[in-house]
Amino acid sequence: MAISVVMPALELTQETGKLVAWRKSEGEPVAKGEVLLEVETDKAVVEIEAAADGILAGIKALAGDVIPVGKTIAWIISPGEALPKEDASHEAVKSVAAARTQPSHSAPSEPQSGGAKISPKARRLAREHNVDVARVRGTGADGEILASDILALADSGSKDEPTSVELKPLSSVARLMAERTTQSWTTVPHFFVVREIDAGPLVEALEKFRASADQAAVVRVTHTDLLVALVARVLLRHPRINSSWAGQGIRHNKDINIALAMAVDDGVVTGVIQNADKLELGKIAAQRKGLAERAKVGQLRPADLANATFTISNLGMYQVDAFTAIIVPPQAAILAVGNISDRVVAVGGQPAVRPMMSLTLSSDHRVIDGARAAQFLNDLAEAIREPQKHVR
Numbered sequence: 001m002a003i004s005v006v007m008p009a010l011e012l013t014q015e016t017g018k019l020v021a022w023r024k025s026e027g028e029p030v031a032k033g034e035v036l037l038e039v040e041t042d043k044a045v046v047e048i049e050a051a052a053d054g055i056l057a058g059i060k061a062l063a064g065d066v067i068p069v070g071k072t073i074a075w076i077i078s079p080g081e082a083l084p085k086e087d088a089s090h091e092a093v094k095s096v097a098a099a100r101t102q103p104s105h106s107a108p109s110e111p112q113s114g115g116a117k118i119s120p121k122a123r124r125l126a127r128e129h130n131v132d133v134a135r136v137r138g139t140g141a142d143g144e145i146l147a148s149d150i151l152a153l154a155d156s157g158s159k160d161e162p163t164s165v166e167l168k169p170l171s172s173v174a175r176l177m178a179e180r181t182t183q184s185w186t187t188v189p190h191f192f193v194v195r196e197i198d199a200g201p202l203v204e205a206l207e208k209f210r211a212s213a214d215q216a217a218v219v220r221v222t223h224t225d226l227l228v229a230l231v232a233r234v235l236l237r238h239p240r241i242n243s244s245w246a247g248q249g250i251r252h253n254k255d256i257n258i259a260l261a262m263a264v265d266d267g268v269v270t271g272v273i274q275n276a277d278k279l280e281l282g283k284i285a286a287q288r289k290g291l292a293e294r295a296k297v298g299q300l301r302p303a304d305l306a307n308a309t310f311t312i313s314n315l316g317m318y319q320v321d322a323f324t325a326i327i328v329p330p331q332a333a334i335l336a337v338g339n340i341s342d343r344v345v346a347v348g349g350q351p352a353v354r355p356m357m358s359l360t361l362s363s364d365h366r367v368i369d370g371a372r373a374a375q376f377l378n379d380l381a382e383a384i385r386e387p388q389k390h391v392r
Contacts, residue, residue: 002084003052005074007067010041010302019065019073020045020172021120024056030076038120045172046302052076058083063123118145128169129154171266181326188245189365192324195377197384199340199357202226205387209281224260224314225285227337229391230383232256232276235310238376242309244330245366251330259308259328260288262295269295270328272308281391316340322358332367336360 007017020038024030036050054076061073075083118126118133122145126133131154138145170178202223209221235242235256244251256277259270271291273284294300313325314337325336338358345354359380363373383390 001078002081003054003076004072005036005051005056005076007061007069007071007073008039008048008302009069010039010046010306016066016068017041019061019063019067021063021124022059023047023120024050026056026059028056030054030056040172040176041305045176046300046305048302050076054078055081063120064127117142119147121147122150124172125150125154128171130169173264173267173269177267180328184326184329188327188329190327190362191365191370191373193361193363193370193373193377194322195359195361195381197357197359197381198345199355199384202357202384202387203340203355205391208388219282219285219289221281221285222288223316223340224312224337225281225288226387226391227312227314228258228260228273228276228284228288229279229281230387231310231312231335231380232258232279233390234376234380234383236277237379238372240368240372241333241363241376243332243367244309245332245364246330250332250367253309255307255309257307257309259311259331260291261311261313261325262292264295264298269300269305270308270311271295271300271304272306274303274307311335312337316357322360324360325362327362327364329364332364333373334362336362 007019010017018040020040022037023035024037030036030050030053032050032053034050035047036056037048039046039048055078056074057077058075059073061067067073077083117138117140119140123133125131125147126136129150131150133145133150136145136149136153137143139149140146206221206223206226209226239252240250242253242256244253255275257272257274258276259272261268261270271288271294273279273287273291276284279287291300291304294304308328309331311325311328311331311334313334315323316337316339319339321341322338323336325334327334336359338360340355340357342353343356344351345356346352347354359377361373361377
């Protein structure tokens with residue numbers, strides 16, 4: 001039975017997706033779970049896996065196309081199986097497959113490039129490095145243009161045409177981050193509420209969790225894991241903070257899905273811990289570790305990026321005392337967490353040295369007002385004072 005390959009919905013408000021590259025060719029065998037194509041979302045370039053074993057056929061979209069969510073862009077069929085009736089035109093399929101082998105640029109100026117095949121990775125690199133594929137002499141089989149050919153020409157071009165200012169093309173992740181943060185900062189009315197927290201109880205609770213017998217065989221718990229658990233449980237009492245701006249009104253999210261901002265080589269991605277309010281601390285730690293490992297090697301799955309309702313960005317490990325973060329639409333808030341460091345503060349009217357931490361909540365004023373933001377931070381501070389009452 002033919003299985004349709006559709007443009008997936010990877011985010012709450014997604015209406016379209018951009019096809020970055022096919023990882024399999026027309027007529028090529030595919031295995032269930034094997035990477036089939038790459039799709040660009042608001043947060044990252046995501047690898048989409050095949051849903052079944054079979055043959056990839058009836059490709060109807062090219063790299064670079066922007067496609068409505070849910071639209072069929074290809075089929076996975078059994079050997080010898082015909083395409084469904086609406087896709088059964090052999091000529092239509094043949095023409096689409098042929099079109100995929102042509103460069104997306106104008107007619108080549110050098111005859112040796114005419115009609116040459118180009119790999120999806122090479123096509124993507126050509127866009128990123130502003131390389132005209134008509135200038136490229138392919139070194140692959142039958143003159144196919146490979147990624148190495150693009151990089152070689154891009155490198156030689158930078159040597160042949162020196163300029164006073166070097167322009168370094170952005171990767172897909174970095175470009176998306178630049179576009180989305182600019183969009184958020186220029187369209188979302190941000191405001192910020194800051195709270196200094198005595199993190200002593202948090203540090204003590206973390207040591208007890210690590211030392212407890214039931215945590216011995218589990219992933220090492222971090223301050224971030226404990227904060228995720230506490231934030232998720234406090235959000236239960238503050239549903240407005242967990243809401244989203246929906247264009248003409250406020251959407252109340254029934255689930256609490258905490259996104260963690262994670263640094264990668266060429267930008268920042270946000271991995272999501274689904275239903276964090278229902279998870280034990282050890283399971284939160286395990287999910288966070290898995291997200292971080294997949295993010296580091298560029299293998300985050302669609303489910304890792306989907307349906308975030310609130311984001312935490314922790315720069316404490318970089319010795320940052322405090323900072324403000326940019327909201328990730330359509331979420332209404334993001335919590336910026338600073339370093340835990342010893343400071344002299346007043347305790348009972350007397351100076352004392354305590355491990356302090358700065359929390360900064362960035363809020364969308366269309367959804368959250370100042371009083372709600374302050375109440376949320378106040379309740380979070382109370383939870384941090386007695387973390388073991390809230391988290392197991």
